[in-house]
Amino acid sequence: MLFRRIVLCALLVGVLAGLLTSAVQHWQVIPIIAAAEVLEGSGPAVEEMAAASHAHADGDAPAHGQTEPASDTGRHLWTALANVLTATGFGLVLVAAITSWEHVRGRALASARSGLPWGAAGWLCVFALPALGLPPELPGSGAAPLADRQAWWLLVAGSGAAGLALLAFVRGPLRWAGLAVLALPFAVGAPHLAGGPFAGYDADIATQMQALTGPFALATTIVTAVQWLALGTLSGWAVGRWVRPALARSYAWDSYGG
16 A cells, blocks of 8 residues: 555656656757757768668658657657656655655654755756766767766766765764765766767867857756756655555554554
8 A cells, every 4th residue: 555655656746747847848958959950960970871861761751950840749749758757767766765764753754845855865966966077968969988978877876875865864973974975986087088079070060069068058957956856846745645644554554463
C-alpha cells in the first residue's frame, strides 16, 4: 500500500512538473535550439552529409536544419513525453527521500515549503555542479567522448549528493568533509575536446554559434531550476497529503500485528 502510494505520487509529480518544464522549455530553449540548427545546417561537414544523403535518396527529404510543421509537432510531443518520464523518475527519488526523512525524524515535516530545499539540492547535484565543468552543450557543438562526459557527470552528481548530505545531516567536524567531497570531481577535472566546440565550422558561423552559447546556458539554467523547484515543491506536498496517511496506517498495522 505504501509503495503503491509513493509510486502514484511520483507519477503525479512527474506529469505536473514535466508539463511545466515543457512549457518553459518551449518559451526559453526551443528558439535557441532552432537558431543553432539553422547554423549547424550550413556547416561544411553537414553539407557533405546532406549531399551524400541526397545521392542515395530521391531528394524529397527536407534538408538538415529544416523541419516541416508535422515533424515540429511530433518533436514537441516527444520532448514533452521525455520531460514527463524524466520528471517522474526524479520525482520517485524525491518522494522516497522525503518520506524517509520524515520517517527518520519521527514527525510531520513534509510540505510544499519543506520540499523546496530538496528540489534545490537536486538541481545542484544534477545540473548546477556538473555545469561548472561541462556547460550545457549547444546542438551542433563538438564535445569530449560521451562515455567520458557521462562518467564525470556521475561522479559530480554522486559527490554532490554525498557532500550535501554530510553538510545537511551530519553533526560535528565530520560534516565539513562534505566540502572535500563536493570538490573531488573538480580536482579530477572534466573532459574537454581539444580545439574548442566549434572548430569544424567556418569562422563566421563559429562566431554566431559562440554567441548563442551564453543565452542557451542561461535558458537551460532557468528551465532546469523550474523543473527541480517544481519537483521539490510538489513532492513535499504529495508526501504530506497522500504518503503520510499511508505511512501512519502502516505503523498502526504493525503495532496491531505486534
